[in-house]
Amino acid sequence: MKLPIVAYGDPVLKKVGTEIDKDYPELNQLISDMFDTMYNASGVGLAAPQIGLPIRLFIVDTGEDEDGNPGYKKVFINAEILEESGEPWSFNEGCLSIPDIRENIMRKPNIKITYFDENWVKHTDDVDGMPARVIQHEYDHIEGKLFTDKVSVLRKTMLKSKLDAISKGNIRTDYKMKFPNKSKKR
Secondary structure, eight states: OOOOEEOTTOGGGGSOOBOOOTTSTTHHHHHHHHHHHHHHTTOSEEEGGGGTOOBSEEEEEOOOOTTSOOOOEEEEEEEEEEEEESOOEEEEEEETTEEEEEEEEEEOSEEEEEEEOTTOOEEEEEEEHHHHHHHHHHHHHHTTOOGGGGSOHHHHHHHHHHHHHHHTTOOOOSSOEEOTTOOOOO
16 A cells, blocks of 8 residues: 655654564554555655654665666664764765755765564674665664755755745645645635
8 A cells, every 4th residue: 555655844754763573563564555655656765754653664675776687675674773884975865755855965885784674583784885875864764864954054944945845735746745734725
């Protein structure tokens, strides 16, 4: 089932997610719905806060590479980034919760992350390149951070009117969204 994606301005996007356990209600269905939602919105990652749930769960699927090789696809439950290393590099990032805004964001290229997968198997992985960047972006969501928090104060001021418009629902997307400050019509 495709779920609405929460837009910029919703308080759930600024909350640090809580850990979940094996008994979390209908977790497998939630993960399936999150993949459906992400694919419908043409995303490469989606975190539970983006669908209104302040929990430590996110998914990543970078898709096939240029040569048709399978991409990096994983479920991350209760993840913790243990280490980030390497020379930071800039990449133009976007976010399904902040449509039509893209900014160059600096991130380190290598991470070490520990997490549980959808079968509750614990992993500690070293990840680099684009998958590491997507993981860091989604991890920020479960930490209550957005990519716009990483831009300069001046740039954020320049984006303010666009961000306000998004929170009010004054934006068109090809996917269903929930807007925190949309005025109710009488």
